[in-house]
Amino acid sequence: MNKQSFYLTTPIYYVNDIPHIGHSYTTIAADVLARYRRLQLCDVFFLTGTDEHGQKIQKAAESCSKTPHDFVDTVVSKYKNVWKSLNISNDDFIRTTDDRHVQRVKKIFKKLFENGDIYLGEYEGRYCVPCESFWTETQLDDGRCPECKRAVEKVKEKNYFFRLSKYQKQLIEHYHKHPEFVQPESRRNEIFQRIISPIEDISISRSAVTWGIQVPMDTTHTIYVWIDALLNYITALGYDDDMTLFQKFWPANVHIIGKEILWFHGAIWPAILMSLNIELPLKIFTHGWWTIEGQKISKSLGNAIDPLSIIHLYGTDAYRYFLLREVPFGLDGNFSYSALISRINSDLGNDLGNLLQRALTMVEKYFDAAIPEYSEDEDELKESSQNTCDQINKELDNLQFSKALEVIWEFIGKANRFIEGKKPWTLAKTSAHRPQLERVISSLAKAIKDISIFIYPFMPNTCVEIQKQLGILEGDEPPCLEYQQSMRNGIIVKKGNPLFPRIEKEPENSGKETTMPSMNKKTF
């Protein structure tokens, strides 16, 4: 059996910053996709990691009197901790300080040099240390970095350059041949426009930076962090000294990135791959940014949200659900506590949690907690479930997470309406209606089992909890993820606590717009 392989990546996160909502968004989206592909029995390789070199980190380490190594270790452990709390199922975690990465990057750099695509040139201009970016005089904003508005340093140094311009034509061709290379389309158009404009070669080494990977032919230079970082996508697969994974998984099916790094992924990265004569990734999906209560996330405002604080209050699955449901993937979105609470109460509590609760109560009341025998032929929700499944697949194939969730919730609504229509409480009053009642309740139980699988990629813990309460799972076994598989006979339900208890907003006495919830700790 040849399983279809599926390789997806997040960017590797720069460890000068602790993880916030934006990092978690990318990683959660990737995790949902990875879990979805595994459901489809793909052979999935899901990579994330950290970007740890560069002057900015060197300076950050100095400022807290640490060695760069100790400094990055500390931050990396924070990332790993958050990913664990968010239930991220990555298959590997690459650090640019990993020896495997360092050795491979050096080798690749040498290869690029030998191909004639790297040359020694001279750069003169302004450099913004925090942004690790060179700017021309004209790009400066009042003498400051146009991106972060901080002071820039005047530098004049010999640098190694990569012949990006050489690949312009090939890039244009690739964009023509593969209109879906960059998603969404609006981003594709943006970057395409830039690719057809004049392109300059880029400086890819730094002589002033010591915290980095040495240029193999010239140890007075280190490799520009972005080049170092981009290569992670192939060094993690062993390129090019241990090619088993590489041969199996490359080209990547999708790189999921934020819109701020599209130029690197949509132009520089493909050009490097072209130079190495490696196939290009199939797709680059660019998602939007989050604002917090309407404001841009910024260090100066100090409004960055620690995902751990949210999941501590509302649970991992609610957080995962919110981020992917609230905003179409690709667009910007706004995070607010009121919106989060609204989603939890209405979608998760009222629609989903309540559905399970009412169904289980009826199984208890009318059938002594034993789900009546299920017959596929008599399942009145089966067709609707299958349609839902098909539509979810269609949406997730295109990374349309919010649409997939909408489709799932339509089915949840259908199940709720099914109950209203059949009125089991009325059927239960007459023994003559027993067969009908059995049919309704068993169909309902099966529908809920299906729902638990539908939501699994998004809310793996909730999937398990539903299946436990349904009685499908005992102890700590993994959830049943086979959509086609119908339920065993004689399952005894184990109704537990409501899945998503209603969150009551605080009385409006604080005058604050963001009502913080009272105590409502959840474990999933």
Added chain:
RNA sequence: GGCGGUGUAGCUCAGUUGGUUAGAGCAGCGGAUUCAUAAGCCGCAUGUCGGGGGUUCGAAUCCCUCCACCGCUACCA
């Protein structure tokens, strides 16, 4: 400055190649119920479709113009 995008019910947004009374979710209001987390179900409303002008038998949907906001990019300084 150039290119592109957005502006539709209180909020967030859908609205195919122009065509009968402009839609959904949430919030709000009303109703019938009770299996359920005062949940669910049924029903209801309101919108100068950013402003103005034009094409057309007919435009949210095409054209022009103005306003507001956003993105990419350039340049001046």
